[in-house]
Amino acid sequence: MNWTAEVRRFVRFTSLGAIGTVAHYAVLVGVVELAGLDAAVASGIGFFLGAVINYSLSRAFVFDTDRSHGVVFSKFLLVALGGLLITVIAMHLLVEILGLNYLISQILITGGLVLWHYVMNRIWSFRR
Secondary structure, three states: OOHHHHHHHHHHHHHHHHHHHHHHHHHHHHHHHHHOOOHHHHHHHHHHHHHHHHHHHHHHHOOOOOOOHHHHHHHHHHHHHHHHHHHHHHHHHHHHHOOOOHHHHHHHHHHHHHHHHHHHHHHHHOOO
8 A cells, every 4th residue: 555645645535525524514503503403413414415525526536436426426325324323423412411512512523534434435435
């Protein structure tokens, strides 16, 4: 494995992933503050939008694959759904049970999920 190339790929992944993360957070804050919905539900909605954005950017700029969109996107979506499940459960635990602020909770969760998404998409979703 070429570690320099892997580090560059990870930096691209996280840099471009920030775009999807901004969309996720915008929906989270908007839905909680404007619609008054539960933070875990709002986070789930934002997470899905971020996943679609991140798939498009990852496919175009991070992972080199010659596989069809149908194959890759279905795997990407399963990885994202795993991350969504982790997000919703963690948001419920942190906000509803431990009483942490929903934005602080989301930041902690996002940090933890970066490696999950990168590793799973690198070794499974976009694998050649």
